[in-house]
Amino acid sequence: xxxxxxxxxxxxxxxxxxxxxxxxxxxxxxxxxxxxxxxxxxxxxxxxxxxxxxxxxxxxxxxxxxxxxxxxxxxxxxxxxxxxxxxxxxxxxxxxxxxxxxxxxxxxxxxxxxxxxxxxxxxxxxxxxxxxxxxxxxxxxxxxxxxxxxxxxxxxx
Amino acid sequence: xxxxxxxxxxxxxxxxxxxxxxxxxxxxxxxxxxxxxxxxxxxxxxxxxxxxxxxxxxxxxxxxxxxxxxxxxxxxxxxxxxxxxxxxxxxxxxxxxxxxxxxxxxxxxxxxxxxxxxxxxxxxxxxxxxxxxxxxxxxxxxxxxxxxxxxxxxxxxxxxxxxxxxxxxxxxxxx
Numbered sequence: 001x002x003x004x005x006x007x008x009x010x011x012x013x014x015x016x017x018x019x020x021x022x023x024x025x026x027x028x029x030x031x032x033x034x035x036x037x038x039x040x041x042x043x044x045x046x047x048x049x050x051x052x053x054x055x056x057x058x059x060x061x062x063x064x065x066x067x068x069x070x071x072x073x074x075x076x077x078x079x080x081x082x083x084x085x086x087x088x089x090x091x092x093x094x095x096x097x098x099x100x101x102x103x104x105x106x107x108x109x110x111x112x113x114x115x116x117x118x119x120x121x122x123x124x125x126x127x128x129x130x131x132x133x134x135x136x137x138x139x140x141x142x143x144x145x146x147x148x149x150x151x152x153x154x155x156x157x
Numbered sequence: 158x159x160x161x162x163x164x165x166x167x168x169x170x171x172x173x174x175x176x177x178x179x180x181x182x183x184x185x186x187x188x189x190x191x192x193x194x195x196x197x198x199x200x201x202x203x204x205x206x207x208x209x210x211x212x213x214x215x216x217x218x219x220x221x222x223x224x225x226x227x228x229x230x231x232x233x234x235x236x237x238x239x240x241x242x243x244x245x246x247x248x249x250x251x252x253x254x255x256x257x258x259x260x261x262x263x264x265x266x267x268x269x270x271x272x273x274x275x276x277x278x279x280x281x282x283x284x285x286x287x288x289x290x291x292x293x294x295x296x297x298x299x300x301x302x303x304x305x306x307x308x309x310x311x312x313x314x315x316x317x318x319x320x321x322x323x324x325x326x327x328x329x330x331x332x
Contacts, residue, residue, distance in 0.1 A: 012160045012161070013160070014160065015160045015163060015164060023167075023171070027171075027174065030175075049273060049274045049277040049278070050277075051191075051192055051277055051278070051280075051281040052281060052285060053192055053281050053284040053285050053288060054190040054191060054192065055190065055191065055192070055193045056189065056190050057189040057190070057191070060189070063189070117193070119189070119191065120191075122273050123273070124272070124273055124274035124277070125272060125273070125274065126272070126273045127269060127270050127271065127272055127273065128267050128268065128269055128270070128271040128272070128273060128276055128327060129269035129270065129327075129329075131273055131276075132267075132269060132326075132327050135196060136199070138196060139196050139197065139198060139199035140199045142198060142199070144195050144196045144197070144198060145193070145195060146193070146194050146195070146196055147191040147192065147193045147194075148191045148192045148193075148194065148277055148280075149189070149190070149191040150190065150191045150192055150277060150281075151190075152190065156235070157234055157235040157278070157282075
């Protein structure tokens with residue numbers, strides 16, 4: 001007993017760690033709540049062009065994104081540096097577009113399907129050749145609502 | 158003393174974590190904006206040769222070097238909007254410009270080597286020209302901004318100045 005009594009009063013007492021799990025859980029829940037899901041991992045570089053006549057895409061669920069641009073540097077070894085199309089998370093060719101759009105289409109309710117928009121997120125340095133090919137493909141599968149993603153421009157030309 | 162330092166460190170860490178998360182939440186998400194267009198439906202048959210009065214057609218050609226050729230004349234892109242507006246409205250009733258705004262047609266043609274940036278710029282200018290014409294018409298007819306009009310009124314204006322941008326298949330000189 002003498003041992004115990006000697007210890008008393010020496011230095012500051014240890015902090016109670018009983019509340020540590022609580023803190024951890026609060027943090028965990030907090031992160032779970034605030035985390036936003038990322039849409040897709042970009043494998044191509046997309047610098048948007050600038051424009052003034054912009055319209056906002058209202059319903060995200062009705063939009064399918066088609067990315068066009070140069071592959072990022074770490075993919076250039078295997079995919080080259082010519083502009084490529086990216087659908088979802090992977091590189092694709094023009095012939096993959098119809099199936100991709102069909103898959104997007106079945107996700108949305110039937111009465112809203114005509115409102116589906118294809119958002120072309122194209123890099124500004126890409127030439128029109130690949131864009132035209134994509135446009136022709138979209139017309140062939142009757143996906144006529146298209147949005148050319150752009151950033152707002154404030155200065156004059 | 159040691160316990161207090163520990164507490165202080167823990168407190169600081171918590172604060173920074175909360176602050177960082179707050180920044181994550183409030184940081185502006187990527188805006189989803191762009192130029193909306195409606196593509197024409199695809200048809201396998203070649204388009205029927207339409208008899209168009211050439212005075213009603215405003216042809217805009219962008220070549221592979223991103224140069225503009227408007228009705229056979231080179232033009233700087235900064236003048237495109239004003240010239241388009243004058244062509245469509247034809248305020249002086251000139252012989253070589255559109256008979257009336259609802260007969261005007263803009264034909265846009267580009268090369269496969271045209272850069273996307275310039276294409277968007279040109280498309281943007283053409284759309285801006287129409288938007289400004291609608292705005293002027295709305296002020297004239299209803300004394301109101303076009304954006305504030307109701308849907309039948311907007312339709313009325315759009316019927317008198319319809320947006321017709323026809324895109325030809327691109328040429329293929331160089332890519």
